[in-house]
Amino acid sequence: MPANTETNPSVSVSNADLGISSVPAQSSKARSPWRTPHYAMWFTADTADVFADALQTFALPLIAFELSQSKFVAGALTTLSMIVMMVLTPIGGVIVDRHDRRTLMIGQGLGQLVVGALLAVCVATGTLNLPILVLSVLAPGVISGLLGASTDAILRSLIPTDLYAKAQSVREGREAGVGLLSSPISGVLYGLFAWLPMAVAAVISGVGAICSCLLPKQGMAGVVDDGMTGNDGADDGTVDAEASAPGDDVEAANIGSLASSFACDFAAGWKWSLTRRTLPWIIVFGAVINVAFAGLETGAQLMLIARGVSAFNIGLVFTGMGVCSLIGSLIAGRVSDRLATGHIVMLSSLLTFACFVPLVFDSGYGTVLVCLSLIGLLLPSLNASLFGFMYGRTSEDMQGRVSSVFETLVGVFGACAPFAAGWALQYLDGGFTIVAVAACALGLAALLIAALSPIRDIPTADRWEEYVL
Known part of the structure; x- marks a missing residue:
């Protein structure tokens, strides 16, 4: 299948030509995202958000269990928070595309600060009750669903497209590091005082909000149409009121505002995302591989628990995945520079299937440890390349909505995988073998999707702007 390339000259227009002091549009293959303005501050804010969320995620179920003395209640509250976040994520995508993303990032940090501080005070003073607990569990889901996409969306205006893969590889390393450190740190803090993880999370969220304040408004000097939407040959369904209303023509501006109503933007985001050439295939690929991995990971964990494997040894499996992910993230940037993104996706899918x-x-502990750890080694290069391309080639005014569409569709199916794996282990003979067979079938399907769809022809990062999203 020949690569479908774009030739619209508007892509080559630099920000300097538009009168904006921002990241250069020319190729940045030899550069690092760390050398671009504001990236370090954005990364610090993003890391604060991720680390604070990890501390809260660890501590909230423990606090819920201490209050209710019910495993079901603790698990149900956590699940409810996830459901709220998934329901609100599509709405949040529209909000992110209609408002200043720096302001939304600040609001997210302050919201997490308030939730963490409230819960810490209530636990420390012994005034925590069920209504406050439910509010404290649901609030992070609401905040993440409505404002969470702003962090990813603002990055589009801070770094050039061809640095997205390197930036994503840095994030993969950060995610692995946070995953390795957050649980032990939160456990130690909780062991000292039950309120301490939430207090520390509140402080870290405050640091993230401060760093967000230091970012430029809307990423640079406001949203700039870089021609990508037009290059892909489709309108996103929104109308710029100022563009349609020269001078002070209030009536024309009102018409433009009406056309850009919230409902219109919401529908336009889904239509735009699902009518691209490559993006729908990326969504399908992400959903399939996510279901396979989530189901197998949960199945392995439950199977080891049922066999009486110690919590320490089960933890070693996730530690192995984290260590391998950290190692993989160190080479992900170089891999994305040297290999075409489509080839990376196919190779990663093949090796994942082989794992x-x-x-x-064989469902022995050693096999589970080695296979799941090796999968962790492969994921950073896959994520850095494929998702770097997806966000890098999405126009700035569509970042929030594309992110919400992707997260919703991939997340819904991924959320079903643990339930299905648990059901198979509970009610079917040879349950884990069935889960593993299903994972292999899905892994093979993901490989075929990558090989037979436009994903196969996605080029290296320095040529992403030539390829249709």
Whole structure:
């Protein structure tokens, strides 16, 4: 299948030509995202958000159990928070595309600060009750659903497109590091005082809000149409009131505002995302591979618990995945520079499938440890390349909505995988083998999707702007 390239000259227009002091539009292959203005401050704010969320995620179920003395209540509250976040994420995508993303990032940090501080004070003073707990559990889901996409969306205006893969590889390393450190740190803090993880999370959220304040408004000097939407050959369904209303023509501006109503933007985001050439295939690929991995990971964990494997040894499996992910993130940037993104996706899918296969024939602890750890080694390069391309080639005014569409569709199916794996282990003979076979089937399907769809032809990062999203 020949690559479908774009030739619209508007892509080559630099920000300097538009009168904006921002990241250069020319190729940045030899540069690092750390050398671009504001990236370090954005990364600090993003890391604060991720680390604070990890501390809260660890501590909230423990606090809920201490209050209710019910495992069901603790698990149900956590699940409810996830459901609220998933329901609100599509709405949040529109909000992010209609408002200043720096302001939304600040609001997210301050919101997490308030929730953490409130819960810490209530736990410390012994005044925590069920209504306050429910509010404290649901509030992070509401905040993440409505404002969470702003952090990813603002990055589009801070770094050039061809640095997205390197930036994503840095984030993969950060995610692995936070995953390795957050649980032990939160456990130690909780062991000292039950309120301490929430207090520390509140402080870290405040630091993130401060760093967000230091970012430029809307990423640079406001949203600038870089021609990508037009290059892909489709309108996003919104109308710029100022563009349609020269001078002070109030009536024309009102018409433009009406056309850009919230409902119109919401529908336009889904229509735009699902009518691209490559993006729908990326969504399908992400959903399939996510279901396979989430189901297998949960199935392995539950199977080891049922066999009486110690919590320490089960933890080693996730530690192995975290360590391998950290190692993989260190080479992800170089891999994305040297190999075409489509080839990286196909190779990663093939190797992931190869890691699934041994678990069909052997469910021993050693096999589980090695196979799941090796999968962790492959994911950073896959995520850095494919998702770097997806966000890098999405026009700035569509970042929030594209992110929400992707997260919603991938997340809904991914959320079903643990339930299905648990059901198979509970009610079917040879349950884990069935889960492993299903993971292999899905892994093979993901490989075929990558090989037979436009994903296959996505070029290297320095040529992403030539390829249709």
